[in-house]
Amino acid sequence: MNDSRFTSRSELIGILVLAVFLVVILPLCLDVFRLNLVAKYLTYAFVALGLVICWGYGGILSLGQGVFFGLGGYCMAMFLKLEASSVENTKIQSTPGIPDFMDWNQITALPFFWKPFHSLTFTIAAVILVPGIFALVIGAAMFKRRVGGTYFAIITQAVAAILTILIVGQQGYTGGINGMTDLRTLKGWDIRPDHAKIVLYFFEVGLLFACIFVAQFVRHSKLGRILVAMRDQEDRVRFSGYSVANFKIFAFCIAAIFAAIGGAMFALNVGFMSPSFVGIVPSIEMVIYTAVGGRLSILGAVYGTILVNFAKTSLSESFPELWLFGLGGLFIAVVLAFPNGLAGIWGDYVQPRISRFIGVRKPKAGWTDNSVADGAPAE
Amino acid sequence: MFGDYSIGDLGSIFVMQGFAGLILFSVYVLMALGLAIIFGQMGVINMAHGEFMILGAYVTWMTSNLFQTYLPGLFSGYFFLAMILAFFASGALGMLVEWVLIRHLYKRPLDTLLATWGLSLMLQQAYRSIFGAREVGVELPQWMLGSLRVTDSIEVPINGVFVMGLTVLITIGVAYVMFMSRWGRQVRAVVQNRIMAGAVGINTAKVDRYTFALGCGIAGVAGSAFTMIGSTGPTSGQLYIVDTFLVVVFGGAASLLGTIASAFSISQTQSTLEFFMSGSMAKVLTLLAVVGILMLRPQGLFALKVRK
Numbered sequence: 178m179n180d181s182r183f184t185s186r187s188e189l190i191g192i193l194v195l196a197v198f199l200v201v202i203l204p205l206c207l208d209v210f211r212l213n214l215v216a217k218y219l220t221y222a223f224v225a226l227g228l229v230i231c232w233g234y235g236g237i238l239s240l241g242q243g244v245f246f247g248l249g250g251y252c253m254a255m256f257l258k259l260e261a262s263s264v265e266n267t268k269i270q271s272t273p274g275i276p277d278f279m280d281w282n283q284i285t286a287l288p289f290f291w292k293p294f295h296s297l298t299f300t301i302a303a304v305i306l307v308p309g310i311f312a313l314v315i316g317a318a319m320f321k322r323r324v325g326g327t328y329f330a331i332i333t334q335a336v337a338a339i340l341t342i343l344i345v346g347q348q349g350y351t352g353g354i355n356g357m358t359d360l361r362t363l364k365g366w367d368i369r370p371d372h373a374k375i376v377l378y379f380f381e382v383g384l385l386f387a388c389i390f391v392a393q394f395v396r397h398s399k400l401g402r403i404l405v406a407m408r409d410q411e412d413r414v415r416f417s418g419y420s421v422a423n424f425k426i427f428a429f430c431i432a433a434i435f436a437a438i439g440g441a442m443f444a445l446n447v448g449f450m451s452p453s454f455v456g457i458v459p460s461i462e463m464v465i466y467t468a469v470g471g472r473l474s475i476l477g478a479v480y481g482t483i484l485v486n487f488a489k490t491s492l493s494e495s496f497p498e499l500w501l502f503g504l505g506g507l508f509i510a511v512v513l514a515f516p517n518g519l520a521g522i523w524g525d526y527v528q529p530r531i532s533r534f535i536g537v538r539k540p541k542a543g544w545t546d547n548s549v550a551d552g553a554p555a556e
Numbered sequence: 557m558f559g560d561y562s563i564g565d566l567g568s569i570f571v572m573q574g575f576a577g578l579i580l581f582s583v584y585v586l587m588a589l590g591l592a593i594i595f596g597q598m599g600v601i602n603m604a605h606g607e608f609m610i611l612g613a614y615v616t617w618m619t620s621n622l623f624q625t626y627l628p629g630l631f632s633g634y635f636f637l638a639m640i641l642a643f644f645a646s647g648a649l650g651m652l653v654e655w656v657l658i659r660h661l662y663k664r665p666l667d668t669l670l671a672t673w674g675l676s677l678m679l680q681q682a683y684r685s686i687f688g689a690r691e692v693g694v695e696l697p698q699w700m701l702g703s704l705r706v707t708d709s710i711e712v713p714i715n716g717v718f719v720m721g722l723t724v725l726i727t728i729g730v731a732y733v734m735f736m737s738r739w740g741r742q743v744r745a746v747v748q749n750r751i752m753a754g755a756v757g758i759n760t761a762k763v764d765r766y767t768f769a770l771g772c773g774i775a776g777v778a779g780s781a782f783t784m785i786g787s788t789g790p791t792s793g794q795l796y797i798v799d800t801f802l803v804v805v806f807g808g809a810a811s812l813l814g815t816i817a818s819a820f821s822i823s824q825t826q827s828t829l830e831f832f833m834s835g836s837m838a839k840v841l842t843l844l845a846v847v848g849i850l851m852l853r854p855q856g857l858f859a860l861k862v863r864k
Binding site for chain 2: 318334336343461502506508512516
């Protein structure tokens, strides 16, 4: 396989299949309600995609991706909330023109950090920059001091806990445990009716593919290979003269920005944002999407996310008791039996058979140049 | 923020909040001791640690119910039996988990984290199915109710004093086992150099299993003590797990003394701040301080000097 090319032919086919699946098959087969559910799942796929780069390739397990998902989502939700709380809409409040939850919490003026969110341009910049800079600060503080592995995971988890407690505690500024609800329009365009949902779905799929291409580019560039080298033998990369910390910071920031885009799309598609997507539990669930899809597979992350969420929705609808057993079992099974996830199963069992069936001779069995089970990341 | 209180009031506030902090400290220490053994010594991240603790709490609750129904005469002493049962129940579950799950993952620490998280979800659902979603509380024996009056304005609850005494005893016990006994020496040998420990004839697989079981057993005792001061629900364990990991990491993972020192400082900061601001802000400030200090000093408070 020639890795220096942007994408190999089989990967291009994979991307095309995914595109057909998301753009043609799903919209034709599902009604608007279900399609909106898929749109919600796909917002997590952004996070999973970031984790492929950060965790699969960089070997940095972040248990705080919910933080970035939440920051992106809250930035978007703040803009939408401000637009929804125009003076005409909020006439009955004691202070018209501010979001309803502020009014309930006896706040009489818009706090200063809310004011710039009147502008859509600022909001879009903030969706990218706020989580990006936050990730940069955390990453720089941790990786420059060579904190990594399990310690990093625990500290990102603590950050997720802190942010959740903060959002829940500062009800007047953030909407508290209920989050920001009742988001209505984007620049006067109503985001709630069915046709808007469909437009938003296609827009989201477009963004997702943009992110997939960025991830592909990172993976196939020299940078991606340094990330893999660093994951497997950090010291040797350092001795070769590379700044390991900077590469780690980069991977972490990319993952954070992807997650933030997902969060912003979540606010648009689902119409609210709440701390229940920020904390420890959602953050760790996002990791399992990646693990199920295959932590080394960019497309696998998307399929894994859709599959796990679909299972979650249908199982928790019909057998709420079983869902946690199922999810817990999934964590254990993926780690013990299928460390390469769906992509590993596909590459090891399905693809060779298909090739044999069509009569194409594969040069070699195995699906990528590296797998997780034997080449475990060194501490 | 001190302006409204006189000096004497402030003194009492600090003592009372300090005491509330000491109870929190006991819970942290009990939970962190087990974790310090599992994470600090073995390097395994056990996200299901809280659920092992809750198992101990449920065992205690069942024992108290049994005593109430069949042996009401001995009720005042049920707690001691419950604690022993909790230790063995959690320890046995720990041994099983090590055998089924953990022993395959020693080389992949990040994956133990995911697998044990899955385990914790399953245990939570199991507790919910068996014991119900509502929180349960044990009935305390008569002698544990009430409080001791130290001065006119300072009162301390007896169950709190009891839990603290228990914490001290267990800590001494763990320190003795780890640093004085032959078995503790084997554990430390395996941790420091697995291959050489195996070469001199230590059964490392067995040591691993019993170490993990000991950590889980201590979590069970922690859960048992936890019932003295709060009620137990299927998800109570998850509330403490991140705090406990921070306690262990902040103290310097391999150091028992560090764990105790960090549990003390974190719990005291939190409970003192709690008096002056809302509970959530106190927690945020405490956790932020801990994360901030960890960024400046990643090795924790008491780091062993080892060459890597």
